[in-house]
Amino acid sequence: xxxxxxxxxxxxxxxxxxxxxxxxxxxxxxxxxxxxxxxxxxxxxxxxxxxxxxxxxxxxxxxxxxxxxxxxxxxxxxxxxxxxxxxxxxxxxxxxxxxxxxxxxxxxxxxxxxxxxxxxxxxxxxxxxxxxxxxxxxxxxxxxxxxxxxxxxxxxxxxxxxxxxxxxxxxxxxxxxxxxxxxxxxxxxxxxxxxxxxxxxxxxxxxxxxxxxxxxxxxxxxxxxxxxxxxxxxxxxxxxxxxxxxxxxxxxxxxxxxxxx
Numbered sequence: 001x002x003x004x005x006x007x008x009x010x011x012x013x014x015x016x017x018x019x020x021x022x023x024x025x026x027x028x029x030x031x032x033x034x035x036x037x038x039x040x041x042x043x044x045x046x047x048x049x050x051x052x053x054x055x056x057x058x059x060x061x062x063x064x065x066x067x068x069x070x071x072x073x074x075x076x077x078x079x080x081x082x083x084x085x086x087x088x089x090x091x092x093x094x095x096x097x098x099x100x101x102x103x104x105x106x107x108x109x110x111x112x113x114x115x116x117x118x119x120x121x122x123x124x125x126x127x128x129x130x131x132x133x134x135x136x137x138x139x140x141x142x143x144x145x146x147x148x149x150x151x152x153x154x155x156x157x158x159x160x161x162x163x164x165x166x167x168x169x170x171x172x173x174x175x176x177x178x179x180x181x182x183x184x185x186x187x188x189x190x191x192x193x194x195x196x197x198x199x200x201x202x203x204x205x206x207x208x209x210x211x212x213x214x215x216x217x218x219x220x221x222x223x224x225x226x227x228x229x230x231x232x233x234x235x236x237x238x239x240x241x242x243x244x245x246x247x248x249x250x251x252x253x254x255x256x257x258x259x260x261x
Contacts, residue, residue, distance in 0.1 A: 013131075013158035013174055014140050021137055022159055024073065028141035031073050037061045038142075040149070041086060043094065043122055051125050054146045056116045057084035076138060083115040083139035089187040090118040092251040093219030101126040107181040110171075110205045112162070112198055113188035117143040119219070123184060124152045131175055133160035162197040168204045179209040186219040192230050199238040203258070210258055215243060218254045228252075 014022050032038045037057050045051035066074050077084070097104070097119065104126040111120040111132045116139070120132035132143050132155065143157045158171045172178065183202040189195040199216075206214045222228035235242065235256050244255035 013156055013171060014144075019159065019161075022140065024076065025137050025141045025144065027073055028076070028138060029145050031070060031077075032141060032145060035063065035077075037063055038084075041116075043118065045098065045125070052121045052146075052150045052152070054086075054116050054118055054121055055142045055149075056086050057081070059085070080136055080138045083113075083134060083136045084142065086116055086118055087187045087221070089219040089221045089251055090115065092221075092248065093184075093186045093217075093253065094118050094122045096219070096246070096253060097122045097126075104182065108175075108177050109182040109184060110180045112160070112183060112185040112201055113139075114143055114157075115139050115186075117146050119184050119186045120155070121146060121150065121152065123182075124155050127154065127182070129154050129156075129175060129177065131156045131158055131171055131177075131180075133158045133171070135159065135161040160201070162194075162201040165204060168201070179207060179211065179214070180205040181211070181214055183214075183216045185217070187221060189218070189220065189231065190223070190227065192226075192234065195230055195234050196238060199235060199240060202256075203239060206258060212258065212260075214258060216240065216254075216256045218256070220252050220254070221250045222252060 014025055032055065038055055039058055040053040041056045043052045043054060063074065104123050107127045108129045109123050109127045114120050114132035114134045117132050120130050124130040134140055140157060140159060147155055147157055156175055160167050183205050185198060189198055202216045220231060231254060239259050240256040241259040242254065243257045246253040
């Protein structure tokens with residue numbers, strides 16, 4: 001598969017995902033560098049300083065006029081806007097990660113639905129390896145820009161659609177990981193079907209060792225009673241047990257481990 005404007009290197013785990021929709025990732029990166037709607041946002045560290053910057057879209061800023069040959073790219077940005085913003089749960093989870101950074105020491109971490117990468121890049125300052133994944137070309141373009149800016153050698157960015165076991169296997173092979181120690185996600189479970197798929201992806205990440213020390217960390221701002229009920233009930237049906245729960249309304253943090261057989 002050949003795609004214009006997408007170099008090798010940082011993008012290798014994206015272009016090897018076997019989906020032509022990622023051919024525009026390189027072009028999206030170039031466009032975002034000159035689009036005033038996208039700005040660099042500081043991520044705070046344990047001492048209150050800035051440890052990294054992530055690229056995210058500002059609210060209320062209108063796009064400038066664009067060339068005719070950029071119309072398709074702008075249409076993609078408008079149709080796939082959700083991963084472009086820093087959502088409340090991500091900021092809350094990022095602060096929790098900084099406060100509990102010791103639990104990530106020496107761990108291999110997979111982020112599901114990374115969006116802007118707030119969570120993954122925060123964990124990267126404490127973990128052995130972090131792989132930020134998403135199925136959105138827009139998210140992947142933003143995250144690659146942030147990775148290039150911060151120069152974190154223990155980070156990789158990869159395309160992952162939940163349920164694609166071939167993509168998960170490829171990520172593990174390229175990153176030399178038999179099984180991930182930790183899976184993280186923030187504001188990624190909006191619907192019951194997505195929750196089931198995300199839990200299955202986490203189980204796949206933990207396989208084949210299925211360590212009892214492995215854990216799935218999920219930050220959420222519930223937007224309905226049904227969604228909150230699903231987060232409380234469905235994991236146990238999918239082979240997980242709740243190890244820890246933190247409520248700082250409206251933010252909820254769930255830490256699930258694989259249930260004993």
